[in-house]
Amino acid sequence: MMKHACPGACAVLLLFLSLDRAEAHPHVWVTFHSDVLYAVDGSMTGVRHAWTFDDMFSAYALQGTPHAKNGQYTREELASLAQVNIESLKEYGYFTFARADGKKLKFSDPVDYWLEYKNATLTLHFTLPLEAAATAKAMKIEVYDPTIFVDFEFAKDMPVSLSGAPQCLLTYELPHQPTPAEQLRLSQLDSEPLDAFGTYGETFANKILVKCP
């Protein structure tokens, strides 16, 4: 008897399972540049981020922020908003996840943070120091929002940079399974920039890799 009633019930269940999974969708787009910081002794000390929000979210975040000149916000006027941003981001681990040779690294609270308003967009600058400086042959830093509410995208002109470790090789990966042809291109990153992948605007997990001898 059970199996006769199943199709209807199963169809209903199928509907729920397929259509209402915990799938968020971005409402905030962040174009970011990350600078990986190394000390003179060859250990990684932290990451310096510059996150530029999309114009709609920038307008939302600026709502109610007092400012002297119409259409302009100074760093001082934005100081309290920057403070709020940084405090709110703590819960999400600053969307930055680092591993040294596969071992998880911990970040401490951000330092040197401020907001900049330019071209109708806000850019949040902040430095995320590692709790303890780490040395590794392969350092991996991922920037993404697992809930996809925020869509992180490497800045096209200057996605990543490396400070203080000339002996190390810096690469970055866009979040998808590369085909053999793409792998070939990824291996030629140094000679050819990655702008051909510019269409991959909305990205998920952005990987920054630092390989040291």
Added chain:
Amino acid sequence: MTRSRGVILMVLAAIVAVDAIDGMSAQAAPFGAPHPADAMSASGVTGWIFAQQAAFYRSLSGFIRASKEDGAAMWGLFGISFLYGVFHAVGPGHGKAVISSYLVANEETWRRGVVLSFASAGIQSIVAIIVVAIAAILLGATAKAIGLTIHLVEIVSYGLIVLIGLRLLYFKGRGFLIAGRELTWSAQAPVLALASAHRAKTFQLPAPRFSEMTMRGGQCMVDGCAGHVHGFYCHNDHHESAWGHAHGPEPAELAGTGGWRRGLSAVVAVGLRPCSGAIIVLIFALAQDLFWTGVGATLIMGLGTAVTVAAIATLAIGARQIASRVAKARAGFVVLMMRAIEVVAATLIVAFGALLLAGYMASEQLWMFTG
């Protein structure tokens, strides 16, 4: 038998169709790899929807800016808003699951399903407009304060969903137990009339319904012997018809006493929670001194959302009706199955509400950056 086989075939065909579209969309993607986020979180179809709504949303800002200089751009904005609403509603946070479960549990008609879907989407848009109008325009509140307000509204909304689910679960759970008892009773005390009605089914179409009626009447009669129990069951029966059994879309039933009120609680609970996208669009429009354009876009976005929610609700009701038709063709255990479906649907509402409340689903955290 052939009918249930047909239903199984239909479901299978639907799955195959979805899989086929899945494969196609994966192949059509550039470089043979789907959108990066799709590969991790979604299959091809949902990934495609995801990409579409993202594209629509991102183009909204350009259209709002353009309508500042060119009034005609407003029509483009409205068109995109509608499409964005349609695609966006497929994601979480628009009460599809809650509304659909509610309709399934309450044995609603598709007409009421459509009306309730539109009502909840309408309330959602209006709440967004009211929040922005009061908080941003009148009070000049910061994004932090607005985010907090929305967070509180969300908690209330999710709490109400849990309560509605619990209430439904209580009534439907009793219905299920009664159906179970009816079955035990009919098995334990074989009545000739019932048995003959069962047999008559093969010749007569209305027979199953007749047998169901006999069972109901009989049950009330038997239980009537134990005075107290009689009151309980008959009271419940009465309650059930007041809550759920909307078999025909008679206008009186659609809008009459208790008609709208019946669905109102669910509609309000779901619609209370404004969509983050609408809030952002409204504030962005406000920053461009185009608040009313933003209001128009938000309402049209809600219309698009309503279309999707209504479509999904109709599917859910359709699935339930197929199951119900199968159940009507064979009395007995299947009646119990139908009650079981209602219990499952009510349980789903409680589960969705609880998950939303706990923050496991629909993570539209507008306060992510702004406290």
